[in-house]
Amino acid sequence: MSIDLLVQALLNGFGLAMVYVLVALGLTLIFSILEIINFAHGEFYMLGGYVTYYVYALFGLNYFATLGLAIVTVGLAGVVAERLIFHDLRGKALNAFIVSLGLLWVMQAGAQLAFGVLDKPVPSAFSGIVRMLGLVISLERLVVTVCAIVLIVGLYLFLRLSRPGRAMRAVAQDADVAALQGVNIEAVSALGFGVGCALAGGAGGLLAPLFAVSPAMGALPVVKAFIIIIVGGMGSLPGAVLGGLLLGGVEGLGTLFMGSAAVNILGFLMVIVVLLVRPRGLVGGA
Amino acid sequence: MRIRGGTAAVVIMALAAAVGTATPGATQDKTLTIGVLGPLSGGAASYGVELVRGAEMKVEEINKAGGLKVGNDVYRIKLVSYDHKALAADAATAANKLVFQDKVKYIIGNAVGATCNAVQTVTEPEKVLFSFVCWGTNNLGPDKPHSFRAMLSQWEVAEPFYRWVKDKHPQIKRVAAISPNDTSGKDTNTAVVKALKGLGFEVAADEYYERGTKDFYPILTKILATKPDMLDVAAAPPGEAGLILKQARELGFKGPKGWTAGVNPVTVIGIAGKEAAEGVWSPANINVKSDFVSATVRRFGEEYERRYKEVPGVIAVANYAAFDVFTKAMQDARSLDTDKVLAALTQKPFDTVWGKLVLGGKETYGIDRQFLYPVVISEIRDGKVVDIAQVLPTALKK
Numbered sequence: 001m002s003i004d005l006l007v008q009a010l011l012n013g014f015g016l017a018m019v020y021v022l023v024a025l026g027l028t029l030i031f032s033i034l035e036i037i038n039f040a041h042g043e044f045y046m047l048g049g050y051v052t053y054y055v056y057a058l059f060g061l062n063y064f065a066t067l068g069l070a071i072v073t074v075g076l077a078g079v080v081a082e083r084l085i086f087h088d089l090r091g092k093a094l095n096a097f098i099v100s101l102g103l104l105w106v107m108q109a110g111a112q113l114a115f116g117v118l119d120k121p122v123p124s125a126f127s128g129i130v131r132m133l134g135l136v137i138s139l140e141r142l143v144v145t146v147c148a149i150v151l152i153v154g155l156y157l158f159l160r161l162s163r164p165g166r167a168m169r170a171v172a173q174d175a176d177v178a179a180l181q182g183v184n185i186e187a188v189s190a191l192g193f194g195v196g197c198a199l200a201g202g203a204g205g206l207l208a209p210l211f212a213v214s215p216a217m218g219a220l221p222v223v224k225a226f227i228i229i230i231v232g233g234m235g236s237l238p239g240a241v242l243g244g245l246l247l248g249g250v251e252g253l254g255t256l257f258m259g260s261a262a263v264n265i266l267g268f269l270m271v272i273v274v275l276l277v278r279p280r281g282l283v284g285g286a
Numbered sequence: 287m288r289i290r291g292g293t294a295a296v297v298i299m300a301l302a303a304a305v306g307t308a309t310p311g312a313t314q315d316k317t318l319t320i321g322v323l324g325p326l327s328g329g330a331a332s333y334g335v336e337l338v339r340g341a342e343m344k345v346e347e348i349n350k351a352g353g354l355k356v357g358n359d360v361y362r363i364k365l366v367s368y369d370h371k372a373l374a375a376d377a378a379t380a381a382n383k384l385v386f387q388d389k390v391k392y393i394i395g396n397a398v399g400a401t402c403n404a405v406q407t408v409t410e411p412e413k414v415l416f417s418f419v420c421w422g423t424n425n426l427g428p429d430k431p432h433s434f435r436a437m438l439s440q441w442e443v444a445e446p447f448y449r450w451v452k453d454k455h456p457q458i459k460r461v462a463a464i465s466p467n468d469t470s471g472k473d474t475n476t477a478v479v480k481a482l483k484g485l486g487f488e489v490a491a492d493e494y495y496e497r498g499t500k501d502f503y504p505i506l507t508k509i510l511a512t513k514p515d516m517l518d519v520a521a522a523p524p525g526e527a528g529l530i531l532k533q534a535r536e537l538g539f540k541g542p543k544g545w546t547a548g549v550n551p552v553t554v555i556g557i558a559g560k561e562a563a564e565g566v567w568s569p570a571n572i573n574v575k576s577d578f579v580s581a582t583v584r585r586f587g588e589e590y591e592r593r594y595k596e597v598p599g600v601i602a603v604a605n606y607a608a609f610d611v612f613t614k615a616m617q618d619a620r621s622l623d624t625d626k627v628l629a630a631l632t633q634k635p636f637d638t639v640w641g642k643l644v645l646g647g648k649e650t651y652g653i654d655r656q657f658l659y660p661v662v663i664s665e666i667r668d669g670k671v672v673d674i675a676q677v678l679p680t681a682l683k684k
Contacts, residue, residue, distance in 0.1 A: 005511050012503035108327075117331040119525035121556040129536055138536040211500040211529060212557050216328050216371075220498060255504035260495045261467055263504075 004134040005256065013252020014245060015141045016210075018148035019203045021244035024225035025155060026199035028235045032172035033192035034082075036089055036096035041225070042218025043107035044197040048074045048204025049213035050111065053120050056208075063125035067147065067205045074201020075194045082193035090189060111215035119212040144206045151202050155195075156237055168192050172235075227267040231274050232281055239283030246270065246282075318354060318361040318622065320345070321384035322395035322605075323377060323405060326369035328498065330523040332550055333397035333601055337419070338367050339594055340605030341395055343586070344613070354613055357620040363613075366390065370401055372497060377401035381408040391415065391624050394436075394612055395605045399425060399469030406430055415624050415631075417608045419601050421521060421547060422469040423476070426651035432628065434645070434655045436608035437600060438570060440477035440521070441650050443661050444546050446677040447569035448481045450663055451516070451544070454675075458542060462491035462514035464505070464530060465521035465547075474521035474547050490514035499526065502533045510539055518544040524599075528557025535562040546570065550599030551664065551671045560669040569663045569677075572600040576673040578662045582639050607638040607657070 023045055030038050048070040056066035085103060089096040130137040159165040170178035171188045179185050203221065204213075211217070227247055233239015247267050254263040274281060322341050324334025345363045353360040366388050368380035377396070384390045385408050392415050396402055399422030409416040410430055418425065419437040426435055451458055463478045465471030471494055479489050490512040495505055509517070517534055519527040527545055531554065534543075548554070548568030555563045572579060574587025574597065586606060590598040611631070616622055619630035632654060635644045640659040647656030663675040 002511075005507065008507050009504060012501075012507055015503065016501055112327055117327045117335060118553070119331075119528075119557060121528070121559075123559065129538065131538075136537050140536070207500075212525060214328075214331070214525070216498075217500075220500060252504050256508055259467070260493075260499070260505060264496055 006253065008135050009252045009256050010249055011135060011137065011252070013248035013250070015138075015145060015248070016207070017244035017248030018145050018152065018241075019206050020221055020224040020228060020247070021240050022148050022151055022199045022203040022206075023221045024228040024232075024240045024244065025152065025237065026196035026203075027222070027225050028229045028240065029168070029199070030193055030196035032235055033168055034086060034089070034096075034189055035091045036086060036093060037100065038086075038193075038196070039097065039100040039222075040081075040103040040107055041196070041200055042220075042222035043104055043111075044074050044078060044200040044218075045204040045221055046107070046111060046213070046215065046218040047077060048201030049122075049208040049217055050115055050120075050204075051201070052205040052208040053115075053122050053213045056125070057120070057122045063209075067202065070205035071151075071198045071202040074204070075198030077201075078197025079190050079194035081197070082190045086193060087186075087189070108215050108218075115213075115215065117215060119214045121212045122208040124209050140210060144210065147206055148203070151199065152237070152241065155199065158195075159237075164188070164191055168195075224267070227271055230271050230281060231267075233283030236281070236283045239281055242283055243281070316353075316359065316361055317364050318356075318392075319364045319366055319388055319390050320609075321388065321390040321393040322365055322367040323370055323380050323384070323393060323401070324367070324395060324397050325372035325401075326367070328371045330372040330398055330497065330525075332524050332553055332599070333372075333419070334369065336550070336599055336602035337395035337397060337605045338365070339590065339598070340602040340607075341365055341367075341609055343590065343593070343602075344606050344609035348613060354616065356616050356622060361622075367395075372398040372401060374400040374404040378404040378407060381405040385409065385412050385414055391622065392612060393417070394608050396420060397601065399471075399473060402433075403469060406433055409433070413624050415612065415627060417605075417612065419604050420470060421474055423473045423651070424469075426647060426653060426655045428652045431653065431655075432624065434608070434631070434657065435647075436611075436657050437604040438659065438661060439656070440474040440546060442647075442656070442658065443569040444474075444477040444481040445484065446661055447544070447546060447567070447663060448478075448485050448487065450569075450675055450677055451567070452485050452487070455542065458487070458515045460488040460490040460512075460514050461516045461518055461544075462493070462509045462512060463489070463518040463520045463546075464491070464493045464495065464509060465519075466497045466523075466526070467494035468497065470547075471521045478518055478520050478546050495526075497523075497526070500529060502530050503537065506530065506534050506537050506539075510534065510537055514541065516542045516544060518546055519548070520545070521547040524548075524550040524553035525557055528554040528563070531558040531566065532562045543567070549601050551666055552597050552599070555666060555669050555671075563666045564668070566666045567663055567674075568665075569661050570600060571664050571671065572603050572662060573664050573671045573673050574598055574603070576662070576664075576671075578673045578676050580639070580641055586639055603639060604657075607640055607643065610638050611636045611643065611657070 051070040055061045126140045128139045167183045228243035232243020324337040326334040353362045370377035370380045394417045396418040399420040402420035402425045417434040417436045421439045463475045465475045491509045519530050543566045545568040615630040619626040645654045646658045648654045664673045
């Protein structure tokens with residue numbers, strides 16, 4: 001097996017890892033602020049895909065403008081979901097678990113009724129490949145990866161530097177103390193849920209031209225997202241990036257040596273090993 | 287931001303849960319309820335949608351004409367359909383609902399091999415007549431006398447297709463095949479590999495992927511490293527076949543492409559794009575606008591397009607024909623008793639939308655339960671499906 005092939009396999013694995021990291025960051029952000037796990041997170045990713053399909057593929061709006069629209073639309077949908085559904089479930093993990101599963105089914109069935117069950121193709125925004133040192137890199141995937149990195153950096157700066165971002169971090173650390181300091185918990189919860197969903201919507205918009213869109217498209221990225229946040233660092237942003245790269249690398253290289261069914265369980269094996277050896281995740285705090 | 291490790295395992299497991307949507311129905315006097323199963327959502331949804339649509343068209347035709355006259359009784363036909371998402375467990379649940387709750391004696395329509403095996407665990411003991419388009423070899427056999435395949439399978443098309451490839455494109459020596467990792471996929475690749483070896487081709491790769499895969503870069507990198515002359519997306523459903531072809535092109539593959547089990551090239555063109563889909567050969571498809579098809583098929587295609595705003599693939603035509611064959615057999619038997627209908631089914635050829643259709647396949651499966659009709663090889667040219675040759679399956683020649 002040539003070095004070129006190994007490097008190409010690694011490159012393939014890393015290619016989309018950053019997009020799944022976006023989904024993972026949204027999930028972990030919502031968990032941190034509302035202390036609930038949103039099982040319908042993949043459906044917000046799906047919504048981002050459909051916004052891209054209708055606005056970019058059908059109406060021909062500029063791809064980057066469409067991406068921005070997908071992020072804003074899905075973010076607003078997230079705020080609405082938080083206000084109408086999750087608002088009273090803050091900290092009630094079991095109740096939220098059941099409700100979010102219900103929301104998952106409602107959104108999937110709603111998408112089937114509204115958009116149809118068949119895959120809808122979204123034309124490539126960027127065509128062509130870059131050949132370098134015997135490696136092949138799709139221009140489209142390169143752009144998607146760069147966009148995902150920009151969004152991750154944007155989230156980091158938002159959480160670090162902006163007032164609402166600092167409020168979200170304060171609520172994530174201790175909601176009661178944050179409230180005593182004057183932080184509006186209600187507003188921060190809605191904003192946190194909205195930002196989390198917006199990240200999923202952005203990921204859906206990024207991958208729509210690569211994979212087409214369908215009502216069930218949210219299942220796979222959300223599974224990968226859970227693996228990433230468990231392996232990488234239990235809520236840590238650098239940990240999520242590391243988890244994404246690890247998962248991508250393991251899956252990319254694994255395909256060269258084993259069948260697809262075996263490769264699919266590698267991520268879960270990583271989860272088991274991490275939970276046994278370092279339950280906080282590779283970069284997670286105490 | 288923190289998430290507890292203990293919650294994580296629960297999260298992953300809960301994500302695997304899946305339940306099908308259903309259209310329940312109830313049997314009434316002088317109403318014949320017929321079941322249709324299929325993946326109506328997910329990557330293989332186009333199969334299920336076409337099955338239901340083909341069934342709907344034939345049923346509406348019969349009901350509009352006053353119903354189905356069987357002996358002295360006239361029946362209105364009622365369809366009951368369930369979505370099994372191409373999952374065997376969901377298919378078994380749906381089959382149980384159809385047989386024990388909806389009391390159907392006929393299930394006409396199902397796709398994806400592993401789901402057919404699951405359905406047969408219910409239909410065979412209950413003597414329910416079951417027609418499907420699944421490509422699993424073991425879906426037919428002497429131990430499954432109530433099961434019928436309504437569409438040519440890999441065993442009928444792979445050999446004549448690759449015989450044609452060898453004859454018309456002798457420069458092709460090495461072929462790589464990729465299919466889903468399930469019964470349909472394994473059987474299709476097995477048939478393709480057998481045909482390739484029998485005809486003197488080299489098998490560059492014989493690979494499988496999990497259904498629902500979207501990113502084929504890893505597996506394609508492995509396949510393209512074997513330097514195949516031709517890539518066969520053998521049993522991949524249209525959505526996934528389109529992604530494979532698109533991503534293979536992105537990775538630099540520009541050789542000939544086949545789709546031995548290809549059933550809806552129009553979807554492939556949409557997903558893959560015109561350039562990546564260009565030149566794909568498919569021996570299992572039907573182009574309802576082609577010169578090779580009868581006027582009946584063309585009329586069916588026009589009506590289908592009027593109703594559903596899409597061009598029908600082969601599965602819609604196959605299930606329409608299956609309803610035609612089964613309802614004619616009921617009339618021949620003058621009874622809805624499945625033993626009598628079974629006897630009528632195997633007695634003579636039927637005039638259908640395919641033209642003359644015979645039940646054969648004993649040489650391959652040990653029992654004559656395979657619908658046989660001519661193979662038409664099509665090619666995608668500039669975003670259009672063009673029929674380029676017609677060949678007969680070996681069994682039909684006999």
